[in-house]
Amino acid sequence: MGKSISVDNLRAWYGEQLTLKGITIDLEANQSTAIIGPSGCGKSTFIRCLNRLHETVPQGKSAGTIRLGDGNLFEMDPVDVRRVIGMVFQKANPFPTMSIYDNVALGLKLGGLRNKSSLMERVESSLRMAALWDEVKDRLREPATALSGGQQQRLCIARALAIEPEVLLMDEPTSALDPGATLRVEELVETLKSSYTIIIVTHNMQQAARVADKTVFFLNGELIESGDTTKIFTTPSDKRTEDYITGRF
Numbered sequence: 001m002g003k004s005i006s007v008d009n010l011r012a013w014y015g016e017q018l019t020l021k022g023i024t025i026d027l028e029a030n031q032s033t034a035i036i037g038p039s040g041c042g043k044s045t046f047i048r049c050l051n052r053l054h055e056t057v058p059q060g061k062s063a064g065t066i067r068l069g070d071g072n073l074f075e076m077d078p079v080d081v082r083r084v085i086g087m088v089f090q091k092a093n094p095f096p097t098m099s100i101y102d103n104v105a106l107g108l109k110l111g112g113l114r115n116k117s118s119l120m121e122r123v124e125s126s127l128r129m130a131a132l133w134d135e136v137k138d139r140l141r142e143p144a145t146a147l148s149g150g151q152q153q154r155l156c157i158a159r160a161l162a163i164e165p166e167v168l169l170m171d172e173p174t175s176a177l178d179p180g181a182t183l184r185v186e187e188l189v190e191t192l193k194s195s196y197t198i199i200i201v202t203h204n205m206q207q208a209a210r211v212a213d214k215t216v217f218f219l220n221g222e223l224i225e226s227g228d229t230t231k232i233f234t235t236p237s238d239k240r241t242e243d244y245i246t247g248r249f
C-alpha cells in the first residue's frame with residue numbers, strides 16, 4: 001500500500017538561491033497528485049527533496065519537515081528513503097550496458113535476493129505491472145538500449161516498481177514520448193495508483209487532468225493552490241492559477 005507524505009514549510013536552496021520558499025502540503029496515500037507550474041518554478045526541486053536527491057546536488061540544501069507515514073524523512077537513511085520512494089525521470093535512463101532482465105533484477109540483487117526463480121518471478125511481475133511484459137518476454141537478455149523510447153521508459157518504471165516502493169515520483173515521464181507511448185504510461189499511472197502514492201510533474205495540462213486526482217500549482221517556488229484536479233481546472237480560487245491553466249503565462 002502507498003504511504004502518505006506530509007510536507008511542512010519545506011525550503012530548498014541551490015547555494016544562496018532560495019528555490020522553494022516554504023511549501024506545506026499533504027499528499028494522500030493511494031492517490032495521484034500532479035505538480036504543475038511554469039518552467040523554473042521548482043517542481044523538479046520539490047520532488048527531488050521528497051526522495052533526498054536534492055541534497056546530492058552540489059550546494060543543494062533543504063529545511064523543513066517531510067513526514068512519510070509516521071516517520072520523519074530527514075531523519076531516515078537516504079538509501080532507505082529511496083527504497084520506499086522510487087523515481088522515474090524525464091528521460092528514460094536504463095543501465096545501457098545491461099540486459100532488459102538485469103535492469104529490473106539489479107535492485108533486487110542489491111537488496112540480497114539471490115534465488116533465480118524468485119528473481120524471475122519478481123522481474124516478470126514488475127514488467128507486467130509496467131505493461132511491458134508481453135513486448136519483452138521473448139527478449140529479456142537483449143540490451144535495454146534495443147528497446148524503443150517508450151519501452152525504455154516503461155522499463156524504468158518496472159525497475160522502480162521491482163523493489164516495491166510505496167511512493168512513485170515521476171518527473172515529466174512522458175515528455176520524450178510519442179502520443180501512443182504517452183497514453184500507455186498514463187494508463188499505467190491510473191492502474192498503479194491503487195497500490196502506490198504517485199506524484200507526477202507535468203507540463204501537460206491535459207495529462208494532469210487525465211491522470212491526477214489532486215493537482216498542485218507552483219509559481220516562483222511557492223505553492224499557490226492545491227485541490228481536486230477538477231476544481232483546479234474548472235474553478236481555481238487564485239487568479240494566477242487561472243492565468244496559468246488558460247495559457248496566459
Ligand SMILES: Nc1ncnc2c1ncn2[C@@H]1O[C@H](COP(=O)(O)OP(=O)(O)OP(=O)(O)O)[C@@H](O)[C@H]1O
Nearest residue numbers: 014019037038039040041042043044045046057203
Ligand atoms: N543544479 C542546479 N543548480 C543551480 N540552480 C538550479 C539547479 N537546478 C535547478 N536550479 C534552479 O532552481 C529553480 C527551479 O528549478 P526546477 O528544475 O526545480 O524547476 P521546474 O519547475 O522543474 O522547471 P522545468 O519545468 O523547466 O523542469 C530554477 O530557477 C533553476 O534554474
